[in-house]
Amino acid sequence: MKRIFVLMLVLVSGLLMVGCEESNGTTLRTVSMFGGTDPNTDAYQALIKEFENESGWTVDDSSNSSNEDWKASVIADFKSGNEPDVLQFFTGATADPIVSTGKVVSIADIRKEYPDYAKNISPATMGTHSVPTTGFVEGLYVNTTFFTTTELQAYLAKDNWTWDEFLDINQKLIAANAEVDGFNPIAFSATEPHYWIEHILLGSLGIDFAKNMPKAADITANHAWTKALLLLNQLDPYMSQEETADAMKSNFHATGKSAMYLDGSWYAGNIAKEDQAGHLADVDNVKVFPFPSIPESLGGTGEHYLQAGFTTGFYISKKAWDNEEKREMAIKFIETMTSTAALTEFAKVGGVPADNNVVIATQTNLQKQLNALPAKVDGTVMPLSDLSKAGTFAKLVEYADSFVKGNSEAAVTGIKAYLNEQV
Secondary structure (H helix, E strand, C coil): CCCHHHHHHHHHHHHHHHHHHHHHHCEEEEEEECCCCCHHHHHHHHHHHHHHHHHHHHEEEEECCHHHHHHHHHHHHHHHHCCCCEEEEEEEEHHHHHHHHCECCCHHHHHCCCCCCCCCHHHHHHHCCEEEEECEEEEEEHHHHHCCCCCHHHHHCCCCCCHHHHHHHHHHHHCCCCCCCCEEEEEEEEEEEEEHHHHHHHHCCCCCHHHHHCCCHHHEEEEEEEHHHHHHHHHHHHHCCCHHHHHHHHHHHHHCCEEEEEHHHHHHHCCCCCCCCCCCCEECEEEEEEECCHHHCCCCCCCEEEEEEEEEEEEEEEHHHHHHHHHHHHHHHHHHCCCCCHHHHHHHHHCCCCCCCCCCCCCHHHHHHHHHHHHCCEEEECHHHHHHCCCCHHHHHHHHHHHHHCCCCHHHHHHHHHHHCCC
């Protein structure tokens, strides 16, 4: 009897110890786009450490810079049952495979049990299932040190440019910077061309073009979509054509080899805050402009548009929600990442904070310019990649080289492949 009693004590003690280990040492699996070369990475990792110290939990984080491959891998993990507990991901159509299938928990359901969840976030920016951090605008970053002639400097005084002016700027930049080894006016890579694809379509087809997509069968070499994307061929002589996205970005902000680069407001965090020598970029010698307007003579609208919005946020997976311990920690993790203090740190890098209580005393002139972009355009809209069916925008990206090199036959094939996925 004593042996049985002792054995029971040992078993109970073991179970208690296991319970304590699970409670104090349970791991929360997270995924975000605050990784790789993203300028928010350092602040995000510091917040993870803060969460770990306060909660006693370990965070197994698999963050990386976002691109079409990364988006596809996240969705694939959900489909295979390998989803994280918490993820920062895109909203809209991109998130449909995880939202429509009930793989993540809605804000409404969360607030039934946690009524004060993310209450600091502006209601206008909240997703149906996600909590945003910062919003964005996209624009053309310009290193003004390359604009050395009187004619080029006159362009810097304007609020925006037309397509013809943009071509003229590129030609003049080539002539004015002939002595700069390896110089190309535009930093570009076919591995990350989506900003150019989206903006050239938007400027050519108008702000509502994604709402009225043509049928794939209607696409020919003379179709408006094809003509729009082949306009990129006019920029081919001025593009750096880097093999990697990192090299493309480095050409603008690190090595002084390119004068212009198209990206979102988050990119501003990569640009040095201290004065740089020569043609190296810093926050005082960089300006930002809206994408040039496409004239009616080239099939455009003649207006300037801006891609902007709150298109990402933190989600809690249904799998984590159904685990009571992880549910509590997932809530605390997201509230750590979206607190007023956290959003202040993220907004210092760039972007419009989703919390109206955020005040940035040390905002740079470049960040102020980014925030002022909406006043310089005729309308704003979400990017085509967010308005497309999840994972399908990659079809256009695959054919970026065809657009830039002016291969109309391949361009038609790529556009048809994309449009077939929108049905």
